[in-house]
Amino acid sequence: MDAFSGHDEEPSLPRSKILFVINTPLVGGAERHTFDLSRSLNALGFDSGVFAMKRGAIESYDGGRLLLPARGMGLRERIGELRRELESGHYDLVVGVNERPIVAAFFARRAARAAPPIVGILHSTILRNWREMLLQHLHFPIFSRIDGLIFISENQRRFWLGRGMSPRRQATIINGVDIERYSPRERASHRAETRARLGLRDEDYVIGLSAVFRPEKNHLQLIDAVVRLRDEGVKAKVLLIGDGPMRAAIEARVAALNLGESVIMPGMASDVRPYVAAIDLGVNCSLSIETLSLSALEILAMGAPMVMSDIGGASEIIDGENGLLFPPGDDDALLAALRHFASAATREAAGKAARARVEAHFDHRAMVAAYAECLQGFSAVAAPVSKLAWR
Numbered sequence: 001m002d003a004f005s006g007h008d009e010e011p012s013l014p015r016s017k018i019l020f021v022i023n024t025p026l027v028g029g030a031e032r033h034t035f036d037l038s039r040s041l042n043a044l045g046f047d048s049g050v051f052a053m054k055r056g057a058i059e060s061y062d063g064g065r066l067l068l069p070a071r072g073m074g075l076r077e078r079i080g081e082l083r084r085e086l087e088s089g090h091y092d093l094v095v096g097v098n099e100r101p102i103v104a105a106f107f108a109r110r111a112a113r114a115a116p117p118i119v120g121i122l123h124s125t126i127l128r129n130w131r132e133m134l135l136q137h138l139h140f141p142i143f144s145r146i147d148g149l150i151f152i153s154e155n156q157r158r159f160w161l162g163r164g165m166s167p168r169r170q171a172t173i174i175n176g177v178d179i180e181r182y183s184p185r186e187r188a189s190h191r192a193e194t195r196a197r198l199g200l201r202d203e204d205y206v207i208g209l210s211a212v213f214r215p216e217k218n219h220l221q222l223i224d225a226v227v228r229l230r231d232e233g234v235k236a237k238v239l240l241i242g243d244g245p246m247r248a249a250i251e252a253r254v255a256a257l258n259l260g261e262s263v264i265m266p267g268m269a270s271d272v273r274p275y276v277a278a279i280d281l282g283v284n285c286s287l288s289i290e291t292l293s294l295s296a297l298e299i300l301a302m303g304a305p306m307v308m309s310d311i312g313g314a315s316e317i318i319d320g321e322n323g324l325l326f327p328p329g330d331d332d333a334l335l336a337a338l339r340h341f342a343s344a345a346t347r348e349a350a351g352k353a354a355r356a357r358v359e360a361h362f363d364h365r366a367m368v369a370a371y372a373e374c375l376q377g378f379s380a381v382a383a384p385v386s387k388l389a390w391r
Helices: 028-045 077-087 100-112 130-143 154-162 184-197 218-231 245-257 271-280 292-303 332-342 344-361 365-375
Strands: 017-022 045-054 065-067 093-097 116-124 148-151 170-172 205-209 236-241 263-267 281-284 308-309 321-327
Touching: 017 028, 017 077, 028 045, 028 292, 028 365, 045 205, 045 344, 065 148, 077 100, 093 321, 100 130, 100 281, 116 292, 130 308, 148 154, 154 170, 154 292, 184 205, 184 218, 205 218, 205 245, 205 292, 218 236, 236 271, 271 321, 281 292, 281 332, 292 308, 321 332
Parallel strands: 017 045, 017 093, 045 065, 093 116, 116 148, 148 170, 205 236, 205 281, 236 263, 281 308, 308 321
Antiparallel strands: none
16 A cells, blocks of 8 residues: 555655666656656755766756766776765765666765665566576665665565565655646647647547657557557557667568558657647557556546556556556457557546546655655654654
């Protein structure tokens, strides 16, 4: 059960100085979550910055400090930079985001003369390959020696504890989205213009996937399913919002299947709302990593239903009224779900349920308030750790 639902109290002063440690500043879910959280905490009076272990697509952000390595800097040198940053005495708390940054923060603190507490936030769930299965034997002992661990889904928490992870303290803080920024009103304001610009007709059934083009996001499965749907006479088209290393493979599959203008790839967008507004149904085909999808919450908040592979926290988002789940990799089940939402009336009813569920359970303000209390309660300037925030 989410201990923070509906909690909206701000932490007592003084606010903490927090350093978030990430792997690479890319435009992915965990990275977006980190930058947004840092920005939101700073708006509450915290002093937070982001330390990246490697360079990436983002060079700066408007919410605070982004500390990037010099070009060509290796991992050992970067851990040394992190050690010196901790020795500056500026930080009351270090927050590692996902496995490698947590490990880097742990070793940097061991070498440092200053020792602020370390809390980890985990965004991953499934172990994808033998390498990740082996690495958990390194990660788990470290996770039990840092000061706390935050999960973003109850399903995720149960998964990792069931595999033997034993953090000193743990909390679950469910992801949330800005329900004013992502709203049916915004969808209505962008929809006609974006569909016209993309060459979409009123009768087109537009299925959207918003994610970086990486193998685990499984874009090719959606392409294949839409071909079968079109063979049944459904005027389905695909809008893929994003870009990444799988783009060439996706383009090759589209060409091989003669889909032509039926698959639209506008590229990476700093603001996805106009494109989300153009879709009728959101899809998430992920095979791994996905835990509690921010892109799915954004689509639902704007009043469109979702079809999601049943991994991570997908079952905490989808309740049968706002969308459907399907077994990961099951082509027939995905096709059946897409066929179910081919009816505009079905999509309209599910879209209303989608918006209502996000408002009730995934409000960004509640998420930020929960992190504010949880992180403040475990920083070096904190009072004793809140019983509400940590198990």
